[in-house]
Amino acid sequence: MCRLNFVSRFLIAVGGTSLIPAAAWSCPACMVGDPKTAATYFGMTVVMSALPILLVCGIGYWLWRRHS
16 A cells, blocks of 8 residues: 655645635625625725735835834
């Protein structure tokens, strides 16, 4: 019997789930309902995407100002 290590099992699991795209949809009804709700979901997606970038840039700016 062939024993697979953790990385091999992980790659097989990721490959297997990528073949089932419907399983990746977390909530297909979020953007279908009320336009106000869709705008809220889109706005929060933008905020959650931009927040880490802004935090890293802010820390970098703070370090640059502190050490220059």
